[in-house]
Amino acid sequence: MKEPQSLEARIQAHYEELPPAEKRLGDLLLGFPGDIATYSAGELAEAAGTSRAAATRFFQRLGYKDFNEVRLQVREAKRWGSPVYLSSASRLDGQGADKVMPSQSVADHLDQEVDNLTRTLEAIRPDALRDVVDAMAGARRVHVVGFRNSRMLALYLQRQLLLMRPDVSLLPQSGQTLGEDLVDIGEQDVLVMIGMRRRVGAVTRIMEIARAQGAKILLITDPSATRTARLATWTLTCQVRSPSLLDSYAAAMSVLNLLCSLLFRRAMKEGYERLRRVETLHEELDELDAFAWLTEESGQCPDR
Incomplete structure (x- = not known):
């Protein structure tokens, strides 16, 4: 079978064999794999309630040479536009979207x-x-x-x-x-x-x-x-x-x-002539409500 390449696929493939300390880190990253691009290995280990040594063993178990290799892969996934990797745990904490004023969201x-x-x-x-x-x-x-x-x-x-x-x-x-x-x-x-x-x-x-x-x-x-x-x-x-x-x-x-x-x-001459013919056919087929604006102004349906 083909070896999994993405971070979350590798975690899923090894999840059952992970010891508890590494499994906590796996749970964190399955929810928000994009966080690797902005946090250090130590910060991720702290967030998962485990040690940096456990984090090192975790990434090696997944087949990565070191943490930098993981980070490069995740940054490429973010550049590629995957919503999974664009997400962040910070969106769900006290600074999350539910705490942001609508006016600030519109401005941003x-x-x-x-x-x-x-x-x-x-x-x-x-x-x-x-x-x-x-x-x-x-x-x-x-x-x-x-x-x-x-x-x-x-x-x-x-x-x-x-x-x-x-x-x-x-x-x-x-x-x-x-x-x-x-x-x-x-x-x-x-x-x-x-x-x-x-x-x-x-x-x-x-x-x-x-x-x-x-x-x-x-x-x-x-x-x-x-x-x-x-x-x-x-x-x-x-x-x-x-x-x-x-x-x-x-x-x-x-x-x-x-x-x-x-x-x-x-090509205004040719384009306008084509548009004119299209509009004529719209009218012949009665496809569009050409008087819709009258309905908006008067609140009544115009005679057709």
Whole structure:
């Protein structure tokens, strides 16, 4: 059998054989493995009510050379964005979220969102942005890909692009295999890969295949994607840090909105004509409540 690699998997694999002193440390770390990144071995041992010698034996029993090796692994897991490793026991003590005033939570959230937006948008090179928009406007087809949390971002981008140009697909398609989705990607196409941290292995493989088949690739990601970015023609990096355990995608949504706005300006005549036809079809099909604003103003349902 394959040996477990993550800290919590190693603890679970050895848990039953741990002596009581080491088991207390195991219990602490199973709840909050991310604490290793900020505490020393002695501090963790004290928090678990055990000795530093017991902590040393504990980590060696799990297969680590020393405490520094454990800390490096956990720091990488935090950078990768695992909520398990982003958590901390301090969140549940007297300084926890239940003791924080809502006004301070809002202020902290706003500060982080502003910082994410500022750092993300200021890092975008105007010439790269121009090249991306030109490529998306002139492509035969645009393929937008997203997995897990990136799927919602991919769906938003695909729906906005469809308002301005034809032949924009969202991959992977429901009920299809990836081979069926990727077979027709070619030199005249653009692949937009949205791959925020905790990416699945398919992200790299899809980009490798698209690149081999001659497509241009735009990668929209977070700062952790250094190796994945080497496969892309262009990379737009979005900051996702948050005061909570959950990543923020506000900066990523802003970048997607910026791309769509610039694309519309780039081909305003064609884009406006397409939008006009879409609106005409909405009206013919009676799909949208165009008079909803009257209901809000008067409190009554308007005659249709």
